Amino acid sequence: MAPPPPSPPSVMFRTVLLLLRVLTAAFLVITVALVSTNTVTLDIQGTSIKMHFNDVYAYRYMLAAAVIGLGYAVVQLVFTISQFATGTIHPFNYLFSFYGDKIISYLLATGSAAGFGVSKDLKDAFIALVALDSTDPVDNFFSKGYASASLLLFAFVSLAVLSVFSSLAIAKRSF
Secondary structure, eight states: OOOOOOOOOOHHHHHHHHHHHHHHHHHHHHHHHHHHTOEEEEEETTEEEEEEGGGSHHHHHHHHHHHHHHHHHHHHHHHHHHHHHHSOOOHHHHHHHHHHHHHHHHHHHHHHHHHHHHHHHHHHHHHHHSOOSOOHHHHHHHHHHHHHHHHHHHHHHHHHHHHHHHHHHHHHOOO
């Protein structure tokens, strides 16, 4: 006799998944907005220098990680809304969520680490090299980098929690 089919996920479980997916997407949208608009204009000895986020490779990586993560979050959000509406999960979605959550969460973690590292190191080095009358523009530029890295870290944490849930769901599922 064949084992009974697995029961559909509870409404509470589906609600938590939906909330975490929305939270992840929100963190990533804000991260993309902050990183992509991060510019500063410095006046050094009468010369105006404009610095963009894409002048810093780690910020480029952080933006790429956030954009890739946002694409994944939107796809998973669509799957989760479909799951929430129908109450069933397609068997493909178990594996896609399991592996996707793992891979994208590692990408977000490394993007966040790169953002924190470069913000700390470059801010100290930049202030030491360039004697500015006011360090406010430099502080604002790197503070936006810190904020972006923090939001990317929060997105990683919420995706890591989703990864645990997808691990539990795949463990309960018999293929």
